[in-house]
Amino acid sequence: MVAIAVAAAALAAVAGTVFAASGFARFDVAEYSALCSGGSGTTVAAPYTAGGPSPVYLAGGLAEATTFGPSAVWHPVDAATVQLVACVSEVRLGELVRTCQYPPVPGQPVGRTLNLFAMVYRLTVYEARTGNRLAAIEIAGDRFATDPAVTEPDRCRAATGAPEDGLPGRRHSRLSHQQVQEAIGPFVAPPPPSIRAAR
Secondary structure (H helix, E strand, O other), rough: OOHEEEHHHHHHHHHHHHHHOOOOOOOOOOHHHHHOOOOOOOOOOOOOOOOOOEEEEOOOOOOOOOOOOOOOOOOOHHHHHEEEEEEEEEEEEEEEEEEEEEOEEEEOOOOOOEEEEEEEEEEEEEEEEOOOOOEEEEEEEOOOOOOOOOOOOOHHHOEEEEEOOOOOOOEOEEEOOHHHHHHHHHHOOOOOOHHHHOO
């Protein structure tokens, strides 16, 4: 029995070493975010197929900025199916968009003033397998609501109760679900050739 137990332990150790060396062991989809900070591609990923659909890992808070829900393309959970990695970073603070005045509320006897500023972001798309950069797109965020599902067109109403950014009384715009989808959608799920030809 002792010999069998030792042999089983040795086999498990060898198997663990083989899987670790292959790069498939313990590789989680979240590890793709390393590409956003200068990392390289990995053979764990699937090759990019420009015809799509191409599953994308949304890094750097992009997942929280969107409302795709469960999706094998926009929210893949299997690292081996990922073809693209999308990253986001702040580029610069833009102009004042609007100044909002809010009346006093219970617990806050003094009204609130909130200045809404446009924040410009850079969306970068990489091939997950090779690490090649496919695109870098700068976009000024148009969402001031905390919840990406909010579609209130009035900016002040959308920003009601939203936390401040940096200096007191200042709120920076965020990327909206629609902006993210329109920017990287052509790489993730390009339209059929017939639709492209008709444009």
